[in-house]
Amino acid sequence: MVEALTLHEDPRSGNCFKIKLTAALLGLPLACRAYDIMKGETRTSEFLATVNANGRIPVLQIGEGETARFLPESNAACWYLAHGSALIPADRFAQADMLRWMFFEQYSHEPNVATLRFWLRFVGEANLSEQQRGQIMAKRMAGCAALDLMNRHLADHAFFAGPAVTLADIALFPYTHVAEEGGFGLGDYPNVTAWIARVQALPGFIAMD
């Protein structure tokens, strides 16, 4: 029996898009339920009690009703969807190397590249707290370092972990391809822009909302 898959998401979130892109590349049906994080819709008592006690989206719901299970963390949700598919390499080193880029994405890329996009495009620089404004320079430098590392790796790799697309590419694509919305100039990273085009040319690719 195939269990129904539902994504609890904010359509503007690149973390949510990772999961939709994984499902699209695999041809899996995925229902979506939208929340507005700017209005606190993922901090209601109902959301915290049933969907995610951490108050964050995305959450992948597997099944429905009383037996439904909920999986937070975008990259873990992608892993669940891609189980047994070619998006996860079977080779021991390649699989760990794919996860290496996915942990890099969450630790070194997302908190800089995605957060600056969120602050500058969605919150607005004028609305930032003094404390947030004080972090812009450090996040700019760390985000550039992440993009530079990706650019050097892509100098002799078509995709991040092995010769074909894996979840590492899906995890890194969403916030990278809209990095300019956070003030990062992608023209400085030509191997990254070539890789973006390769991802966009994949059969089944869908664009972010």
Next chain:
Amino acid sequence: MVEALTLHEDPRSGNCFKIKLTAALLGLPLACRAYDIMKGETRTSEFLATVNANGRIPVLQIGEGETARFLPESNAACWYLAHGSALIPADRFAQADMLRWMFFEQYSHEPNVATLRFWLRFVGEANLSEQQRGQIMAKRMAGCAALDLMNRHLADHAFFAGPAVTLADIALFPYTHVAEEGGFGLGDYPNVTAWIARVQALPGFIAMD
């Protein structure tokens, strides 16, 4: 043929300890090569060229000489070591749920709980930049939220992903059990302290340096 395993590490780093603990629980021999991150020893041109272009430890080296392969990111290195063992559940949901806690660790736990320990214990509050000092309050709140989420999960789970120890526990243990060095009071999280004792009682457990 079993390939030689070498950990490039700073012995004070909880991220490095994760890998040593995984190897110890599995009974795998692991050589260690120590660097002092406070002296910039992971930013030398030799380190950047051969071990990790990202200038960070830990890095797990697999094999030696010209065929050696290097795996950065602590949680990816643990995954490589634990391949095929009981530390990674075989069940599809349990495996993804284990990764969920490992991504949570890198995104919501480490940048708060570990960073405050590094700043307060190793750098020293008097030596922090104005910009770092301005982040202490936000990191304190986010670290407490992470510990609180763990405490609530552990109210009815012996370990994080399933009934037995997995890599999720190994990833969360190092910085949690020394959280008081970063100013977090573990007395507020009794389920966490009970879980710390369960991890410490595992056969093969080793203490952090």
